[in-house]
Amino acid sequence: xxxxxxxxxxxxxxxxxxxxxxxxxxxxxxxxxxxxxxxxxxxxxxxxxxxxxxxxxxxxxxxxxxxxxxxxxxxxxxxxxxxxxxxxxxxxxxxxxxxxxxxxxxxxxxxxxxxxxxxxxxxxxxxxxxxxxxxxxxxxxxxxxxxxxxxxxxxxxxxxxxxxxxxxxxxxxxxxxxxxxxxxxxxxxxxxxxxxxxxxxxxxxxxxxxxxxxxxxxxxxxxxxxxxxxxxxxxxxxxxxxxxxxxxxxxxxxxxxxxxxxxxxxxxxxxxxxxxxxxxxxxxxxxxxxxxxxxxxxxxxxxxxxxxx
Numbered sequence: 001x002x003x004x005x006x007x008x009x010x011x012x013x014x015x016x017x018x019x020x021x022x023x024x025x026x027x028x029x030x031x032x033x034x035x036x037x038x039x040x041x042x043x044x045x046x047x048x049x050x051x052x053x054x055x056x057x058x059x060x061x062x063x064x065x066x067x068x069x070x071x072x073x074x075x076x077x078x079x080x081x082x083x084x085x086x087x088x089x090x091x092x093x094x095x096x097x098x099x100x101x102x103x104x105x106x107x108x109x110x111x112x113x114x115x116x117x118x119x120x121x122x123x124x125x126x127x128x129x130x131x132x133x134x135x136x137x138x139x140x141x142x143x144x145x146x147x148x149x150x151x152x153x154x155x156x157x158x159x160x161x162x163x164x165x166x167x168x169x170x171x172x173x174x175x176x177x178x179x180x181x182x183x184x185x186x187x188x189x190x191x192x193x194x195x196x197x198x199x200x201x202x203x204x205x206x207x208x209x210x211x212x213x214x215x216x217x218x219x220x221x222x223x224x225x226x227x228x229x230x231x232x233x234x235x236x237x238x239x240x241x242x243x244x245x246x247x248x249x250x251x252x253x254x255x256x257x258x259x260x261x262x263x264x265x266x267x268x269x270x271x272x273x274x275x276x277x278x279x280x281x282x283x284x285x286x287x288x289x290x291x292x293x294x295x296x297x298x299x300x301x302x303x304x305x306x307x308x309x
Contacts (some may be wrong), residue, residue: 002287002308003100005060009049013293013301017285020062023096023104025075030107032087033072036120036282036305037098039291040127047091047114048291055093058106064092064097067105068113068123078107086113088267090126090258098123099288101308114270114277121279122270124156124303125220129266129275131237131256132160136168139207139254140235144169147204149227151196152213153189154180156303157237159213159278162187167274173204183278196220204226212236227247279303 003020025031043063047050068088071081081087089109091097096104113122135157137144142165150161153174165172166188174189181192191205206229216224221234221241228234230247241251269275280302281292287306294300 001101002285003062004064004241004285005062006047006058007060009047009052011048012289012296013143014047015063015289015292017289020060020100020239022102025078025104027076028107029075029079029104030071030078030103031073031075031108032069032098033212034101034308035069035104036067036096036123036307038066038123038127039295039300039304039306040065041295042127043097044094044292044295046274052128053184055065057094057266058139062096062098062100062103064091064099064103065093066123066126066128067098067103068119068121069098069103070119072102075107081107081110083276086119087111088113088122088126088141088263089260090256092258095264096266097133099285099306100196108212109175109258109260110189111260111267114133114267116273120307121277122280123267124277124279125270126255126258126263127155127206127216128194129160130259130262131157131254132164133262133266134256134259135235135237135254136161136164136209139252140211140233142168142170145171146208147173147206147229148205148209148211149175149207150163150211151175153184153192153225155213158213159183159187160275161213162189163294167269170209171204172258173207187276196227197220198223206230206232208232208233212238214238216241218242226253230237279305281305282307284309
């Protein structure tokens with residue numbers, strides 16, 4: 001089969017589109033014929049070696065933590081799955097990923113794919129939507145009537161966070177560029193503001209929850225903490241921030257995980273028409289090295305899926 005692999009850590013030029021052995025499912029595993037995977041920033045960090053202590057991988061390694069596809073083979077002891085079924089999953093970080101024609105997935109990680117969107121587009125759902133859902137419900141504990149600022153709402157996680165926060169009954173303020181403003185309004189954002197800068201006031205502040213999805217310096221994190229209402233929380237998907245005990249403002253990081261039951265709930269929202277999947281670009285799998293390079297150069301337009309030939 002064809003796959004994109006890297007044999008050592010490095011820049012995007014270590015990625016090679018090449019022949020690789022087709023994997024064979026062991027007990028508890030399912031072989032998935034890949035309809036699409038995605039580019040995810042965590043793939044770039046793993047490839048560069050920045051997460052080697054947290055997510056060590058064996059070389060050669062296939063990136064791609066999200067997959068949509070069809071079940072091709074079942075390993076021993078797998079129940080509840082059928083060959084030919086359309087599925088999707090958030091794959092383990094350290095295992096070979098879905099930038100290939102076939103990938104192994106733990107059977108317990110699989111959820112049925114949405115029926116109302118193209119199967120390839122569904123690859124843009126698992127990791128990003130689960131990160132948003134877990135940040136809002138498990139870490140922030142967002143409830144009806146609360147006010148939330150989604151900082152970095154124009155990205156993949158941010159788009160899902162806006163939609164889900166609104167569905168949870170929150171008043172949603174989103175930061176985003178002019179390019180993403182119309183989409184965020186369609187997602188239900190109550191207001192869209194420019195990027196948070198220094199001591200400039202932010203309309204809607206203070207917020208019960210601030211969800212930060214962009215890299216921030218300690219000084220920028222402190223500004224975000226200052227936007228949190230007394231007793232509220234800053235949840236970050238990037239660098240940790242210092243809390244403000246005097247105001248009982250806590251801070252936390254979100255470390256997303258694969259959860260098939262939660263993923264199935266998100267799929268149900270997609271099929272019900274209440275959760276939109278946004279795909280900015282669809283490219284052949286062989287383009288993945290160029291996609292990584294575009295990301296490093298700040299040229300990536302948005303959520304990009306990679307489709308095997």
